Amino acid sequence: MNSASDPSTPSPVEHRLNEADQSLRAGDAHKALALLSPLPGSPAVHLNRGRAFFRLGQYQDAAAELEKATLPFGGHAVAAIIDEAVALRRRADLLHLFSESRKIAPYDPRLLDAQGSILMHLGRFDEAEVCLRESLKRRPNDKGTLNLLAMNLTEQGRFDEALSILDGLRQRAPEEWGPGCNMAAILNNIGRLEDAANIYRETIPLAPNEAALRLNHSIAMLKSGRMAQGWAEHEWRFGMPGHTNLPQNRLLPNITPFLNLEGKRVLVTQEEGLGDTLMYLRYIPALARTGAIVHIWGTSILAGLCRRVEGTTIVQHGGETPDYDYHCPFISLPRAFSATPDAMGSPVPYLKADPVKVLQWKKILHSDRKLRVGLVWAGGARPENTGAQMVDRQRSMPLSALAPLADLEGISFYSLQKDEPALQRLDFPGQLIDFMPQCLDMDDTAALVSCLDLVVSVDTSMVHLAGGLGKPVIMMDRFNNCWRWLHGRDDSPWYPKMKIVRQTRFRDWSDVVTRVRSLLEDAVSAQ
Template structure:
């Protein structure tokens, strides 16, 4: 080994130790480690991150400016998701101010500034930043894509698509532009147009996982389930899905596949709603003779244990021994060519009998229609994608005030997290037992004693639907694929009624229609 190689190895080890110190919340230690290292982009970036974590924004700006290449994004973009995970997006605006003081003509800082404003929901200000950037760099693809994203966040879909059409004409070889165009079309229900764009775009990058994953979502939304589930497996090429070996992924269930006595590890992959939805496939998996071992969330553990066919439920710890593994979201693909393509019929979840009995006693005196309310999902500000979706699917409780006029109803809050603090904003009495519900099993017991659930698109609709409860789901304009298109019912939950926005981010007409359905439910009681 040469002296230069030895130094490089030592520097790399020091950078790793500094990264570990940053992740452990010890930026001072990181700076001590980084101090003796020779200048490089990696060292400057690490110092910038450490100074940011220490709230030393002027010093952080100096390091990030030193790390920024003349082409590509500014080094500050490397901090955007990190700041979100720390719930410090607003602090990035202070850092950008310092960076712009050092490099006032750097348009990349305008793009970063607009991106952060967009993530914070300050869309008008973000629009100004992106358009100023475009004045300096007309037709820049990256900035135009950011502007399009900001327009779609405001429901200005025609403007966004007009820009994307221009970009496709100018850059017909760029699969990302076609993918983004098709995704917007799919989101707003222009499914055939979306499918046509995907057909033109996929040949440009047939092995690109992000493109194929987006295509799968469009296929599922249009009801092409068997093809969509197969295409959905491309998600394994995108970071953040499973670290388990692909060669032991559960194959499609077929007469020639012998699972007798084989241990199948079923793993949680995304949100609680997905797990609740796909638990319906566990009884069919067990009927193959497989030993079903679920490795998932602690809040769902007790519910999972009562699902027919479950042998073991684990949360936390290390991966156990298994013959095959299968993320919950791959179960529909595995069963797509079998009589169990839609899984077990509802109800496939059951409430704990003892807990449910206690709630029945508590609610025995309530002779009115018992209605559970959920008006917001989990905000998850530390996850940019989840937060942006939640802004669209959630509403303030005050938006449901019209429901309080319906007589013969007792309203029960099923709301968790910060949104539960809005309970006093409802003009009718709102019973709140949620502080007593420590996990989904407790909540399921309470839900089992209610007559109707009215909820936005959260895990609650899956829980109530899987328990066989009537559900009115208040859905966003650009709805999730699983609720299909222009459907008021759901093949997943027969007792669900979907009331969807007719205008982006506008809930008033939804609440008016829900009120009529609620009045009908009172009359039918």
């Protein structure tokens, strides 16, 4: 067949568009524009020109091209580049683009919604609300805008207002699952667990195969302590992006007396954050006792700790997919063991620091006879991940919020903070000893933590590291806490030496810090 008539062969225009897209992905916006300049105008051409101008910071030109790319009855083309801008960590630059776009179409509700969404992601909630309410004047009762407004109100702690909006959407469209899912998630977050369960019971029949709905439901069950059912339901996450791409038919089944794993290679894989991996490493000894060959394929920063977990045979980071009989993401290990005596994994301490590194830190710290307290005040922001960034904004605090601890007698404070928030250490009015530049991975940090008496941290991987090492932990927790800390408890079944101090007011750390100060005074007295 002649290739010119082959429908699978791209046309010259399609070929140039593909080349321009590849150039943009490679970061060469100038080359992309050169490829696009001779092409006749079309939505695809204007969109890619807009992408290129945005990358170059030419927002007026980008706005003009994106306006031409927008179809009369479709979404605004600005929305098409939001994910790209977020991945480039240029979320704030979108506001310059919106400003130029609104000069062209000042009352386009699609632009108002997009601008409101980005302002919300940036934590500028009042401005976001103005945009969204302006949009609703143009499109009263628009479902998408109302959902965004409910999300924005939730981020401000105005939960009743958000729930009222979502309940109204449920009443208007009782056949749709989205409002019920969002409503139940808010109820679960603020501790109204039974109300959330009732909403899920009504909503799941509307979309029983919707992964996002079922995953949210699993989190509600886990937070209420229904662990076995929650872990089984949590497997719905595989229907969402960002999880394992290994074949589902080789996923490790539930451990039963009838499952023979003797000599079978089980590939245990990194899935989400470091905290999850540190938490679920407790299941590795039980997995090894089945006779399985345990091959951990994870991240280099945890490799040293993984090697010292009892039962680990092989630790790999990077490289090609190794041979295996079954694979199991770390987060699926609790599900696999949920009907066994090892449902909670090994008791602490199941993590062990490098004894040579521990000895080195003991020598460095030997002259410090005070209570040695590690401090962590912020998690990893991950600005390229909108959901993670918004959670981090709630779980993290500025170091200045811990100023009331600075004058405590009999305590030496050690920073365990990494990344950009570590630059705040000068905001602490007392002495804050900082050895973290010498800690190149979690193995180094584990050795330092082993030489401390106590760790005070927000909800980050540090609480799992310290808890897994068997160290006492005071966790400063946000109002709408993570499922794993359950509800209404100040202790944890995962880490027996943990004390949870939770916000009593949304986004307000003052009461938490006051109670932490009291606990530290008690610890000094008991020393």
